[in-house]
Amino acid sequence: xxxxxxxxxxxxxxxxxxxxxxxxxxxxxxxxxxxxxxxxxxxxxxxxxxxxxxxxxxxxxxxxxxxxxxxxxxxxxxxxxxxxxxxxxxxxxxxxxxxxxxxxxxxxxxxxxxxxxxxxxxxxxxxxxxxxxxxxxxxxxxxxxxxxxxxxxxxxxxxxxxxxxxxxxxxxxxxxxxxxxxxxxxxxxxxxxxxxxxxxxxxxxxxxxxxxxxxxxxxxxxxxxxxxxxxxxxxxxxxx
Amino acid sequence: xxxxxxxxxxxxxxxxxxxxxxxxxxxxxxxxxxxxxxxxxxxxxxxxxxxxxxxxxxxxxxxxxxxxxxxxxxxxxxxxxxxxxxxxxxxxxxxxxxxxxxxxxxxxxxxxxxxxxxxxxxxxxxxxxxxxxxxxxxxxxxxxxxxxxxxxxxxxxxxxxxxxxxxxxxxxxxxxxxxxxxxxxxxxxxxxxxxxxxxxxxxxxxxxxxxxxxxxxxxxxxxxxxxxxxxxxxxxxxxxxxxxxxxxxxxxxxxxxxxxxxxxxxxxxxxxxxxxxxxxxxxxxxxxxxxxxxxxxxxxxxxxxxxxxxxxxxx
Numbered sequence: 001x002x003x004x005x006x007x008x009x010x011x012x013x014x015x016x017x018x019x020x021x022x023x024x025x026x027x028x029x030x031x032x033x034x035x036x037x038x039x040x041x042x043x044x045x046x047x048x049x050x051x052x053x054x055x056x057x058x059x060x061x062x063x064x065x066x067x068x069x070x071x072x073x074x075x076x077x078x079x080x081x082x083x084x085x086x087x088x089x090x091x092x093x094x095x096x097x098x099x100x101x102x103x104x105x106x107x108x109x110x111x112x113x114x115x116x117x118x119x120x121x122x123x124x125x126x127x128x129x130x131x132x133x134x135x136x137x138x139x140x141x142x143x144x145x146x147x148x149x150x151x152x153x154x155x156x157x158x159x160x161x162x163x164x165x166x167x168x169x170x171x172x173x174x175x176x177x178x179x180x181x182x183x184x185x186x187x188x189x190x191x192x193x194x195x196x197x198x199x200x201x202x203x204x205x206x207x208x209x210x211x212x213x214x215x216x217x218x219x220x221x222x223x224x225x226x227x228x229x230x231x232x233x234x235x236x237x238x239x240x
Numbered sequence: 241x242x243x244x245x246x247x248x249x250x251x252x253x254x255x256x257x258x259x260x261x262x263x264x265x266x267x268x269x270x271x272x273x274x275x276x277x278x279x280x281x282x283x284x285x286x287x288x289x290x291x292x293x294x295x296x297x298x299x300x301x302x303x304x305x306x307x308x309x310x311x312x313x314x315x316x317x318x319x320x321x322x323x324x325x326x327x328x329x330x331x332x333x334x335x336x337x338x339x340x341x342x343x344x345x346x347x348x349x350x351x352x353x354x355x356x357x358x359x360x361x362x363x364x365x366x367x368x369x370x371x372x373x374x375x376x377x378x379x380x381x382x383x384x385x386x387x388x389x390x391x392x393x394x395x396x397x398x399x400x401x402x403x404x405x406x407x408x409x410x411x412x413x414x415x416x417x418x419x420x421x422x423x424x425x426x427x428x429x430x431x432x433x434x435x436x437x438x439x440x441x442x443x444x445x446x447x448x449x450x451x452x453x454x455x456x457x458x459x460x461x462x463x464x465x466x467x468x469x470x471x472x473x474x475x476x477x478x479x480x481x482x483x484x485x486x487x488x489x490x491x492x493x494x495x496x497x498x499x500x501x502x503x504x505x506x507x508x509x510x511x512x513x514x515x516x517x518x519x520x521x522x523x524x525x526x527x528x529x530x531x532x533x534x535x536x537x538x539x540x541x542x543x544x545x546x547x548x549x550x551x552x553x554x555x
Contacts, residue, residue, distance in 0.1 A: 050440070076442030084440070090433040101430050104423055105442045153442065 002061075003028050003157055003187050004049065009058035011044050011211075018044040020211035021058070026157075031179060031188045033198045035222075036208035037231065042191045043085060043161060045208065049189070050082045050159055051075045063156060077105065081155030083146040085162045085191070091135025095126060095145060098134045102149040120152040123181070125174060140171045147178065158182070160190040164197050176200055199223070207231070244553035245421075251554075252417060255500065256410055263402045271398060275405040277503075277510050279466050280486075282412035284494070284502030286459025287487035289416060292496035293425060294452040295432030299484050300357030301460050303341065303364040306479035307334035308461030310368065310375065313474035316387050318374060323469045324390045330468065334461020335454055337364075342453030346446060358484065365479040380475025388469050401470050408466045409503075412459050416499050419455065420555050428452055432497075460487075493534060495541030499555050504542050 006024040010017060019041040026032050034042050047053030049060060051072030059068045067075050076082060090098050096117060103116040121127045124144040129137065134145055143166060150158050164172050172194070179201045182188060192198050198205060198219060205222045207215040209231040215222060222228050259278065263271060283305055290296050312330030315321045321329070345356045369377045388395040395401055419425040427448050430438040439445045468474050477483070486509075487502075494505025509527075516526035538545040547554040 052440070071444075073439050073442050073444045076440060082440050084437075088434060088437045088440070090430055090437065092433055093429070097426070101426065101438070102441050104426070108423070149441065 001028055002026060003063055004189070005061040006049065007059050007061075009045065009048055009060065010056045011041075011048060011053060012056045017211050019048065019055075019208075022208075022211070022213055024206065024213070026187060026189060029184050029187055030203045031183060031201050032190070033202035033205045033219075034189065034191045034208060035193070035195075035198060035205060039210075040208040041211040042208055044211075046159055046161055046189070046191060050080055076153070076155075079156035081150040081153045081158040083150045083158075083160050083163065085165070087139070087142045087146055089134045089142055089145055089149070091133065093134060094130065095121070095132055095134050095137065096130040098145055099148050099152045103152040105153065116152050116154070120148040123151055123178060124148045140167045143167060144171070144174075147175070151182075155186060157187045157189060160188065160192075162191050162193060164192065164194050172197065247553060248417075248555050252413060252499070255503070256406075256413065259406055259409070263399065263406070268398065271402060273510065273514070275398075275402045275470065277507050278405040278409035279463055279470060280510075281490070281503040281506040282408050282466070283460050283463035284487045284490040284506050285412045285416050285499075286456045286463065288491045288496060288498075288502045289419060289428075289459065290452050290456035291488065292491055292498070292501070293420065293432060294428040294449060295435075296449060296452065297354050297488070298345075298357040298453075298456075299354045299481075299488075300341070300345075300359075300361030300364075301456075301487055302479050302481065302483035303357075303361040304334045304338050304457040304460035305464040305467075305483055306364060306368065306476075307337040307457075308464030308466075309468045309474055309478055310464075311461070312465040312468045313381065313383055314374060316383055316469075317381060317474075322390070323388055323395065327390075327465045327469060330465030331458060331461045334464060335458040338457020338461070339450065339454045342450050342457070346449055346453070358481070361479070361481070361484055365476060365481075368476045368479050375474075375476065378476050380473060380477070383468060383472045383474065385472070388472055390469075395469050396472060404470055405466065408462060412462065413499065413503075415455075415459070417555065420499060424448070424451070429497075489531075491541070493531070493541055495543030495545070495547070498541070498543040498547060501541050501543040508542065 002025045004026040006022055009019055009022040011019040022045060036042050044053055048055045051070060055068065059066060062075065063079060099117045099120050100113055103113045107113045107116060121130055124147055126141060126144055126148060137145060143163065147163060164175055167175060176197065179188060202219050205217060205219055206213055207222060207228050214231055215225050215228050262274060266274060287301055290298060308330040311333030312326040315326040315329040316323065341360050345353055345360065348356050368375045385396055393400050395404055427438065427443050431445055431448060435445055490505035490509055491502050493508055494503065495501030512527050512530055513523060517523035519526065540548060543554065
């Protein structure tokens, strides 16, 4: 069964189609990567899926319900977790409170919140820094905090917009482990530039170019596809 | 966590006890002043909920204060209800005005929100002048001494008045403390810190903001209603721009986003003007200089500065 489906999703900005008639089906539990060259419309597409951008036309179904007209907060309450491409945290609040805000929307009992926060922080390795102001963390740690905020919501679908951007090598490895742990339980939809990451974590890859889906397949198929190489890598000979 | 809670309980309980005790030692003049300050500080606390905690800067709170004041005053003068009932009418009316104006003003944000709230408050002020037949316009009206009592307690009596002001202040303080410590209050702070992130955590930001305005307006109205029955005068000047700016000033001076800041700010400003006007008629000159220094050296207000330097757990 598909947890997320999009049909004919289109977004026009002043006559320019940033996303053009995209159809997508993400089955339960899959780790789906969305790749494509800069300006392909990835963030706009994800914006429509999460409710931050209103589509010009088309429809979105999430968890069996038509959500096209739902405001973002309602979709998130229904089980969509979202992390921003540009880190968006509460810099003046403590690391703990950042995650607690994410957990508290669903959980009311203080004990349950504490447990959810602790496990989300431990999951990303920030457990020892819970008392610090979030704004004092390094950029990489702020990214991890964002992911922890996503996890604390226990979403059915976790949308990650370029999660490894700006992470150091070791942190990327930690991130890969994290996704591996989520596999099966949570459906993950990630925009990713780092092809190594895509090859390692994605079950299935959607390739976007100029607002259209030009290819879908397993990482291996994507790597082998000439269409993708032409569009994504800028020429038939750019096989590296 | 719990240690902080105990300290906070001690501090705020101590402040309340201190205020209660002061009425037995203060000379008559300061006794009356403090009663006034406590009522106005409740107004400032309401303002602080919206400005200090939610991050919404309204320039039209005089409308909510005046709605409470006139709701109560007119209920007494026009409909002859008792002071207790009139007080409730004023608070309800002010809250209602807050929710309606809030729903409209929240369609805007930032500077536009400030201007829209300011304009609504001006419209309210002009409405009071327009219905001069009932409100007696600029001149205002006096609530008769005989009407100013609640179940036998004469609210014009200084001790009773002090005690009533203390009750209003305590109620406002407890409400603020409860809100700030609650899940609801924490979401308000999240909205202040990063609205888009709060929305993308699944919170219905618009509804939280509207609730904050409703709460804030209800405290402003409570303060206005109490001011009417305690001091016996209802006038259009309370609906003017000045009374929208004053709570902002009190909160900024005392410390936006601190529970005790509004009391400290109101008290400070009240006595700053009181003392400097004893020295010279150009008292605003002295007051102005002090304010400039304060904003230069304690930009987070007196309590905000205290929190930053010493008492991190201050709510």
